[in-house]
Amino acid sequence: MAAGDITKAMRDRVRATLGEYSQQGVGDAEIYLHMNRAGYDVGWRLADAAIPEMTKRATGSMTSNQITLPSDFWRERVVYIGSALVMAKWWPISQLDALYGIQGSTSTVHVPSATEPYAYIWPAAESAAVKINVLGPAATATYELYYQIKPTDMSASVDPVYSTTTCDAIVMFTVARFREQAKNFPESERVFRQYREKCMVTNSRFAPGKRYEGAPG
Amino acid sequence: MGALATAMVAAVRQRIADQGATNIKTDTTLYRFLSEGQRRLAEDLSDAALYPLAKIDSTVIQAAVAAYDLPADFLRENLVLYKGIRSRRWETVDEDALRRNAQLTPSETVPFHIIWGNQVRFPRIVPTQTGAETIEVWYYCIPPEISASQEPLLLVPYHNTIETFAVARCFEMWEDYDVAAIEQAHYLEECLLINSRYSGKVAFDGVPNDPRLEILAGGQ
Numbered sequence: 001m002a003a004g005d006i007t008k009a010m011r012d013r014v015r016a017t018l019g020e021y022s023q024q025g026v027g028d029a030e031i032y033l034h035m036n037r038a039g040y041d042v043g044w045r046l047a048d049a050a051i052p053e054m055t056k057r058a059t060g061s062m063t064s065n066q067i068t069l070p071s072d073f074w075r076e077r078v079v080y081i082g083s084a085l086v087m088a089k090w091w092p093i094s095q096l097d098a099l100y101g102i103q104g105s106t107s108t109v110h111v112p113s114a115t116e117p118y119a120y121i122w123p124a125a126e127s128a129a130v131k132i133n134v135l136g137p138a139a140t141a142t143y144e145l146y147y148q149i150k151p152t153d154m155s156a157s158v159d160p161v162y163s164t165t166t167c168d169a170i171v172m173f174t175v176a177r178f179r180e181q182a183k184n185f186p187e188s189e190r191v192f193r194q195y196r197e198k199c200m201v202t203n204s205r206f207a208p209g210k211r212y213e214g215a216p217g
Numbered sequence: 218m219g220a221l222a223t224a225m226v227a228a229v230r231q232r233i234a235d236q237g238a239t240n241i242k243t244d245t246t247l248y249r250f251l252s253e254g255q256r257r258l259a260e261d262l263s264d265a266a267l268y269p270l271a272k273i274d275s276t277v278i279q280a281a282v283a284a285y286d287l288p289a290d291f292l293r294e295n296l297v298l299y300k301g302i303r304s305r306r307w308e309t310v311d312e313d314a315l316r317r318n319a320q321l322t323p324s325e326t327v328p329f330h331i332i333w334g335n336q337v338r339f340p341r342i343v344p345t346q347t348g349a350e351t352i353e354v355w356y357y358c359i360p361p362e363i364s365a366s367q368e369p370l371l372l373v374p375y376h377n378t379i380e381t382f383a384v385a386r387c388f389e390m391w392e393d394y395d396v397a398a399i400e401q402a403h404y405l406e407e408c409l410l411i412n413s414r415y416s417g418k419v420a421f422d423g424v425p426n427d428p429r430l431e432i433l434a435g436g437q
Contacts, residue, residue, distance in 0.1 A: 030231055033224075033227065033228055033231060034231075037228065037376075037377040037380070040373065040374045040376070040377050041377055041407070043374060044374065044407070044410045044411055044414065045410055074372070074374055075266075075414060092264075092265075093264070093271075093295045093296060093355060094264075094295050094296055096296065096303070097296075097303035103296075103298055103301060103302055103303035104301065104302030104303055104326065105303070121265075121268045121271070122268070122271050122273075122355065123271060123272060123273050124273075125273055125275065126272075126273045126274060126275040126353075128273070130268050130269065130271055150372070150373060150374060177232065180232055181231060181232055181233075181234050182234070183234065183396075185395075185396055185399060189399065192403075
């Protein structure tokens, strides 16, 4: 299977559902535009556990207690620090002075250290890039950053990063957008409800705190 | 420059079926709607979702000067540092408490600040300067107007939501208020989704579990 064939198959499913088999009615570029917007919508909508292909781990050494955001960074999940892989606690910017030694704080309730690191996302200085700041460990300690990636745009030569089941949702979203474009708003809403329900069902398989298992009985 | 911005205009035009610019003659109106949408997101989303708008404004303190201009793109502050020490935000109407209450006596090591008149002011402090000590305002900026030469500050995952806002505005302009309301509802739903990723202390995560049977049956 050549690169882009999965995308083209999705495109053709959209065409079939719309009854628009010709480029006369709908151009490929228009379909890909909606499909790519759908790729971001499902990324917000689905639980991370439902889209493992969108999660990634980056490793390296910090520079001055900072981690540069990867180019495909969408949003953070977890940062582990050092060879012992100690998890850093995300901390709100507005309460940084609750951490000992930070911004004049003398409170000892939360003391950043190599074994109790804290992290936040903010520029280090004026005109500096937004980075992940880790308080506590050595300035050049190693890290493992777990994060969600931005999807690569689909095209005739680029396949979706999403799994096949998520691609089904992307096709539904795209169809809803074309109904909207045709000003058939009731039908657009009906298809969008189906899309929303599919995402809900997918998420229901991954609700927090419960495992997909059972005891004999 | 502007490739993302022009792609957003194309996306809106496609959604409103105006690819030929027959209804909305120039892109200017659409850029204005998109810019408004980006500004709305800066207010509708939780702070953690807005890290692309995070900035620091650093100003060298001048001796005996207690008030400093806010940056031109100031939206709201997250915290203010006075010589590296976190300053406490105070309200203008309660400023007298800083005089009356001994527990609230401002000093260079216990600074308070008031934001008023486009300035950040440190009341009842006469600043000293021994070198290059600074005040820092950590703030969220007002994103600049999106245009063919100015990309949106918010990342691509947010663009669909901004476009939905602009689409709603287009239908409002055409006095199709029912459709505008539908699009606005989509916008709010998308904001809710984004905020759900960041609100609370529990991350939006999950492990496999049994689905609820009514969901499998097609209910909600």
